[in-house]
Amino acid sequence: xxxxxxxxxxxxxxxxxYVSDKARKLKTGVLCCSFWGAxxxxxxxxxxxxxxxxxxxxxxxxxxxxxxxxxxxxVVALALIVWVVTVLIKDPDGVLKSKK
Amino acid sequence: MACFIVPVSxxxxxxxxxxxxxxxxxxxxIKECDGKIPFSKKLKVLNSMLWGGSGLLAFEHVxxxxxxxxxxxxxxAANPVDLAEMLHEMATVGTTMALLVTAVWGxxxxxxxxxxxxxxxxxxxxxxxx
Numbered sequence: 001x002x003x004x005x006x007x008x009x010x011x012x013x014x015x016x017x018y019v020s021d022k023a024r025k026l027k028t029g030v031l032c033c034s035f036w037g038a039x040x041x042x043x044x045x046x047x048x049x050x051x052x053x054x055x056x057x058x059x060x061x062x063x064x065x066x067x068x069x070x071x072x073x074x075v076v077a078l079a080l081i082v083w084v085v086t087v088l089i090k091d092p093d094g095v096l097k098s099k100k
Numbered sequence: 101m102a103c104f105i106v107p108v109s110x111x112x113x114x115x116x117x118x119x120x121x122x123x124x125x126x127x128x129x130i131k132e133c134d135g136k137i138p139f140s141k142k143l144k145v146l147n148s149m150l151w152g153g154s155g156l157l158a159f160e161h162v163x164x165x166x167x168x169x170x171x172x173x174x175x176x177a178a179n180p181v182d183l184a185e186m187l188h189e190m191a192t193v194g195t196t197m198a199l200l201v202t203a204v205w206g207x208x209x210x211x212x213x214x215x216x217x218x219x220x221x222x223x224x225x226x227x228x229x230x
Contacts (some may be wrong), residue, residue, distance in 0.1 A: 002160065006156070009144070022191070029145075029148070030148050030152070031150045031152075033145055033148030033152055034148060034151075034153060034156065035152070036149060036150045036153075036204070037148070037149035037150060037151075037153025037154070037155035037156075037201055038152065038153040038157060039153075040149075040153065040200050040201050040204055041103075041104070041107065041153045041154070041157050041197040041200075041201065042157070043127075043200070044193060044196045044197045045103070045193060045197075045198055048192070048193050048196075071160060071163050074159075074163070075156050075159060075160065078156065078159055079152070079156060081116070082155075084210020
């Protein structure tokens with residue numbers, strides 16, 4: 001579930017980055033790269049887990065799935081917080097700069 | 101367990117490499133032209149993938165209680181049996197993660213360069229036709 005949620009976040013952020021000029025200015029590229037990087041790493045993790053569990057990998061127990069989903073959403077929230085802080089620090093539109 | 105340490109190590113190396121390449125490009129006045137992306141910009145994408153990915157992966161390890169804020173920071177480093185297992189996982193899973201991210205970055209940069217060249221060639225052909 002963590003992998004799926006991160007993959008969905010990666011695809012959505014990439015589409016936003018591609019279609020919106022404003023989004024590109026707001027450094028969504030960093031967010032895309034982070035999500036893709038994490039998704040690729042979890043993909044490797046999933047492949048190694050599959051090699052161990054075989055078919056059992058596709059029938060996780062409910063509690064694990066819930067925990068993984070919660071983790072996936074927390075990961076997306078953390079990445080968004082880091083991105084917002086980066087945007088505020090870099091201030092690409094100069095909104096926070098003092099006006100003379 | 102601690103597989104994220106391998107991509108973090110690679111990220112440190114590529115960040116230093118990016119700074120060196122950027123300095124060299126600034127000195128030799130290399131700019132974005134003819135559809136070519138400066139290598140420092142390409143390295144920046146790899147850095148974002150590695151730092152972002154391993155940062156989120158580290159968060160997962162904290163979530164599962166495998167990383168602690170006190171020494172030895174990794175719960176598996178506390179006893180030799182777990183340590184050996186952890187090192188094995190770093191060598192297999194961690195290395196594969198770093199290699200896959202680098203491979204995907206390499207392929208995507210190659211594809212982007214090709215697409216940009218195709219667009220530049222198309223524009224040049226249109227100019228000569230006019």
